[in-house]
Amino acid sequence: MQRTFFYINGASEGAFPERELIQLDKAGYAVALSRVVMDAVAPYVAAAERPALTRLLGRIDAEDELVVLQLSALGCNARDVLATLLSCRKGKIGVRCVELGGVDLTGRPEPQAVKMLRAVVRMEAATRSERSRNGLQAAQRSGRPTGRPASLSAHDRARVMSSLGSGLSVSEVARRFGTSRQTVLRIRAAAGTPDFR
Incomplete structure (x- = not known):
């Protein structure tokens, strides 16, 4: 039997996530408090360093479902969110995001939102690579040493x-x-x- 778990990071009102639970209810989910998992970590913390999320993903069964309110609950940037989604897909765990209309982000065919996420990750990688290359060329033009420092004086x-x-x-x-x-x-x-x- 498929179970639905809810993950919330950074509850708005102290320890009890009342506002978040109301949002989940409005989105059409019957929320069992025993299946609500919460972290209170900063948004820039990677998914692998979010203790409650890590524990939940370790114990959730195949064919179960994970619901989050926002995509940012699944990671600290596009690459991290995509890695979390791919890990869930590999474990046959459905992931739904209320912010994106509740579509299963790990389903087949791949949802448009995940395709967009992949495109953003590729764009960020290309941008980082170009910035790095430009920085290296500028350093070489100005005569600054590049590469690893010499191991011996x-x-x-x-x-x-x-x-x-x-x-x-x-x-x-x-x-x-x-x-x-x-x-x-x-x-x-x-x-x-x-x-x-």
């Missing part, structure tokens, strides 16, 4: 070259300086020393 790099010049092997130098062989090889290459291993 300029003084230590000079000592590495001195150690290599005194006949120590790359592996031995790496051990002495607590770094990798690859780092020692990069230092030697940057100094223009021939690659005699």
Whole structure:
């Protein structure tokens, strides 16, 4: 028998979510208080870090249904909400959102709202990638160093070259300086020393 659970994050009036329960009732749901689960975490907290939601998703059975008032109850951003919905779909859990008209967001064919969510996630990823690329190019144009900082100081790099010049092997130098062989090889290459291993 299918059961319906209700998840509320950040109840409006203290500990008892009276306003939220009225909204669920107006949306046509018969709410059993024993199936209402609440968190009181900030909206920017990821779904995986919402304790009541995590516990509920861990115990809810396949074919059961989860109802939320707003899409933001399922995660902190579009990517997080989409991940929650896909996890529920995989577990065969129906998810309905009152804000979106109560359509099953995990159903097949995929609802338009979920398609839109996927498009937003792709757009955000492309925007982040473009911003990162532009920032890197601007840093390179202005002469600022990019990438990971050097693991050894300029003084230590000079000592590495001195150690290599005194006949120590790359592996031995790496051990002495607590770094990798690859780092020692990069230092030697940057100094223009021939690659005699």
